[in-house]
Amino acid sequence: MRAVITVIGKDTVGILHKVSGICAAHNANIIEVTQSVMQDMFAMIMMADISNITSDFAALSDEMAEFGKSECLDIHCMHEDIFNSMHEI
Amino acid sequence: MLNTFNILETIRMIQDQCLDIRTITMGISLLDCIDPDIDKACAKVYDKITTKAQNLVKTGEQIEKEYGIPIVNKRISVTPIALLAAACPKENPVKFAKILQKAADTCGVNFLGGYSALVHKGFSAGDLELIRSIPEALAETSNVCSSVNIGSTRSGINMDAAALMGKIVRQTAELTADNQCIGAAKLVVFCNAVEDNPFMAGAFHGIGEPDCEIHVGVSGPGVVRAAIAKYPDASIDEIADVIKKTAFKITRMGQLVGSRASQMLNVPFGIVDLSLAPTPAIGDSVAHILEGMGLECCGTHGTTAALALLNDAVKKGGVMASSNVGGLSGAFIPVSEDAGMIDAAVNGTLCIEKLEAMTAVCSVGLDMIVVPGDIPADTISAIIADEAAIGMVNNKTTAVRLIPAIGKKEGDMLEFGGLLGSGPVMPVNQKSASKFISRGGRIPAPMHSIKN
Numbered sequence: 001m002r003a004v005i006t007v008i009g010k011d012t013v014g015i016l017h018k019v020s021g022i023c024a025a026h027n028a029n030i031i032e033v034t035q036s037v038m039q040d041m042f043a044m045i046m047m048a049d050i051s052n053i054t055s056d057f058a059a060l061s062d063e064m065a066e067f068g069k070s071e072c073l074d075i076h077c078m079h080e081d082i083f084n085s086m087h088e089i
Numbered sequence: 090m091l092n093t094f095n096i097l098e099t100i101r102m103i104q105d106q107c108l109d110i111r112t113i114t115m116g117i118s119l120l121d122c123i124d125p126d127i128d129k130a131c132a133k134v135y136d137k138i139t140t141k142a143q144n145l146v147k148t149g150e151q152i153e154k155e156y157g158i159p160i161v162n163k164r165i166s167v168t169p170i171a172l173l174a175a176a177c178p179k180e181n182p183v184k185f186a187k188i189l190q191k192a193a194d195t196c197g198v199n200f201l202g203g204y205s206a207l208v209h210k211g212f213s214a215g216d217l218e219l220i221r222s223i224p225e226a227l228a229e230t231s232n233v234c235s236s237v238n239i240g241s242t243r244s245g246i247n248m249d250a251a252a253l254m255g256k257i258v259r260q261t262a263e264l265t266a267d268n269q270c271i272g273a274a275k276l277v278v279f280c281n282a283v284e285d286n287p288f289m290a291g292a293f294h295g296i297g298e299p300d301c302e303i304h305v306g307v308s309g310p311g312v313v314r315a316a317i318a319k320y321p322d323a324s325i326d327e328i329a330d331v332i333k334k335t336a337f338k339i340t341r342m343g344q345l346v347g348s349r350a351s352q353m354l355n356v357p358f359g360i361v362d363l364s365l366a367p368t369p370a371i372g373d374s375v376a377h378i379l380e381g382m383g384l385e386c387c388g389t390h391g392t393t394a395a396l397a398l399l400n401d402a403v404k405k406g407g408v409m410a411s412s413n414v415g416g417l418s419g420a421f422i423p424v425s426e427d428a429g430m431i432d433a434a435v436n437g438t439l440c441i442e443k444l445e446a447m448t449a450v451c452s453v454g455l456d457m458i459v460v461p462g463d464i465p466a467d468t469i470s471a472i473i474a475d476e477a478a479i480g481m482v483n484n485k486t487t488a489v490r491l492i493p494a495i496g497k498k499e500g501d502m503l504e505f506g507g508l509l510g511s512g513p514v515m516p517v518n519q520k521s522a523s524k525f526i527s528r529g530g531r532i533p534a535p536m537h538s539i540k541n
Contacts, residue, residue, distance in 0.1 A: 004091065004096055006096060006097070006100060034093065045093055045096055047091075057154070057155050058151055058154035058155065061154045061155070061157065062154065074104075076100055076157050077157065078099075078155075078156055078157035078158075079155045079156050079157075080091065081156070081345060082099060082156040082157065082158065082342060082345060083091050083095055083096055083099055084091070085341045085342065085344065085345040086095070086099055086338045086341050086342055086345075087091075087095040087098075087099075087338070
């Protein structure tokens with residue numbers, strides 16, 4: 001089971017650090033990260049293994065959403081199934 | 090494999106184009122709650138609904154968080170209550186409506202449908218009592234929805250029922266006149282009603298359905314509109330392809346949410362209703378899709394053709410995406426719930442006659458249309474009969490949900506708020522159909538009903 005975490009917003013110090021910190025706190029293992037900064041906009045897509053998370057997935061996505069709100073970042077933490085089902089036959 | 094483009098496309102659909110799951114609806118059979126003692130029947134109904142659906146809202150919210158997709162409504166549909174009312178002939182069926190409201194409150198659902206009767210060939214025990222109690226039931230409750238099926242392709246149109254429903258629709262509006270006539274917005278008159286419809290106000294749990302099941306209704310007019318906007322000069326068949334591909338993606342999401350809900354609630358998965366259901370929100374309008382195809386305003390000449398194309402492409406795209414397609418499946422055209430339709434009705438381009446033509450090629454009928462408060466009951470019955478005839482002859486579901494705006498006239502507005510939106514009072518033909526309606530009887534089923 002994997003989750004896709006997307007982060008878009010104004011670039012500031014330590015976004016990657018803080019997002020991966022939340023993942024670590026829930027024991028979600030980060031598998032892949034693509035990231036780019038265009039002018040001052042930060043865009044990142046992260047794939048994390050959530051098979052062994054210590055909380056339920058809703059708690060992880062709640063915490064991500066809260067962090068996003070506090071930092072004015074647009075963060076989505078979604079189960080990979082939604083992308084697979086929508087884009088693959 | 091996942092790629093960045095696909096991930097961002099999905100997120101854009103949800104965030105910018107109002108993509109959502111319109112409803113997960115739990116269908117619950119109440120056949121085992123029938124009892125000649127109405128108080129015992131009510132107690133059984135309450136217990137069954139609150140047991141089966143106790144985790145429905147919680148599960149919906151959990152799925153929302155898991156997949157990051159909003160699930161706007163959590164609803165319940167039940168066996169037509171006329172079947173329960175039949176066992177207690179001396180009692181007022183409104184008792185059932187009140188217990189349904191209590192069950193809806195306990196479960197925390199947005200709507201509960203099934204205060205219904207199926208009378209397409211005639212009235213049986215309980216039907217007339219239930220129908221006559223609809224105005225009071227809808228005035229006394231806030232989340233209970235009612236529907237009556239008055240015709241079908243196989244049996245023809247019960248004109249006695251059409252005549253009666255004209256009066257009932259009017260009375261329902263009158264009893265809630267101090268609250269925007271909201272009662273009438275919770276009452277649908279059907280021809281060819283489907284038994285597994287997850288959408289309100291017409292949802293009920295048919296007697297051929299299992300004891301309990303989960304249906305999903307998807308939405309997504311905004312996504313289709315955005316997809317079409319990317320092809321400003323494409324030919325019509327290219328547009329049809331774009332809609333098909335978009336409908337496929339939307340429906341796949343519905344299928345995923347439905348299977349997940351069914352698994353979490355341990356209830357069989359019923360159907361995905363692959364309907365384009367608009368909301369009054371900006372960017373979530375079916376009318377704007379039609380305008381995106383090149384019409385200056387929804388309701389002008391060409392609207393019926395554009396809607397036929399849209400309805401067909403939505404079905405073709407969606408049907409491959411789900412193992413069980415059902416319900417109404419197609420494009421909805423509720424006037425008050427669609428920002429583009431409201432504008433078109435206000436500026437006079439969209440009239441009831443055009444809407445009637447549109448219902449011949451889309452998945453529903455005359456939906457959420459506000460009519461003048463002085464409309465005679467016979468005229469409402471005649472509109473119902475016209476619409477039922479379209480459904481009967483074309484082998485499709487049609488419905489009428491008219492809201493007589495008591496005390497208001499053409500040009501005024503009714504404001505329902507929320508998903509129900511707001512609607513301008515639309516003019517109706519002033520000539521009478523009283524004599525035709527007062528004849529009573531049944532319109533015989535069409536020739537093509539004899540298929541066996």
